[in-house]
Amino acid sequence: KAGVTQTPRYLIKTRGQQVTLSCSPISGHRSVSWYQQTPGQGLQFLFEYFSETQRNKGNFPGRFSGRQFSNSRSEMNVSTLELGDSALYLCASREGPGTDTQYFGPGTRLTVL
Amino acid sequence: GIQVEQSPPDLILQEGANSTLRCNFSDSVNNLQWFHQNPWGQLINLFYIPSGTKQNGRLSATTVATERYSLLYISSSQTTDSGVYFCAVGRTGANNLFFGTGTRLTVIP
Numbered sequence: 212k213a214g215v216t217q218t219p220r221y222l223i224k225t226r227g228q229q230v231t232l233s234c235s236p237i238s239g240h241r242s243v244s245w246y247q248q249t250p251g252q253g254l255q256f257l258f259e260y261f262s263e264t265q266r267n268k269g270n271f272p273g274r275f276s277g278r279q280f281s282n283s284r285s286e287m288n289v290s291t292l293e294l295g296d297s298a299l300y301l302c303a304s305r306e307g308p309g310t311d312t313q314y315f316g317p318g319t320r321l322t323v324l
Numbered sequence: 325g326i327q328v329e330q331s332p333p334d335l336i337l338q339e340g341a342n343s344t345l346r347c348n349f350s351d352s353v354n355n356l357q358w359f360h361q362n363p364w365g366q367l368i369n370l371f372y373i374p375s376g377t378k379q380n381g382r383l384s385a386t387t388v389a390t391e392r393y394s395l396l397y398i399s400s401s402q403t404t405d406s407g408v409y410f411c412a413v414g415r416t417g418a419n420n421l422f423f424g425t426g427t428r429l430t431v432i433p
Binding site: 244246248253254255256259267269299300303311312313314315316317318320 | 354355357359364365366367368369372374382409413415420421423424425426
């Protein structure tokens, strides 16, 4: 099976813009989670989607949002970008609730200038 | 959330040496994974090990859930083992993993 894929891999934006990142889970996996990794805060959970519904959300401002489509692909959106949003954004998939092992994609590296 | 502490933060080894990485967590968990982050940022699954011991080649891991710690053993290290190793924990039914700050391993030839 193909692994988790994320697009784009690299992105440069300026403050105030918005950005959309995409994640395609492993075939058959219905749960997608998003994480942010920064040097200062480490790896932090953003949110998880299952069956097109957000099941849990981390402690991030409302500028961070996401959605999941019927084919389990997920997108996350960050509006009104700030310098501090520069990070590696990682997507993980798992089969669904009740299964614990999460598999991560290669990430999208976002730089905000 | 669950606090996760990893030690040591940095480790430099000569090729061929063995090492032990430790992960302590602050609450009971029933999900624990070890990851290796490669230089390009991807997290590679090493073990899913909420309890017990597992081995995969030169790597093995042990989790003592009642004492809230896990150990990752790397034997006969190779330069390709370099990178950051993360421990992440969670609870079944909850949807998120709590990550430690990682151990940066450098293996020199």
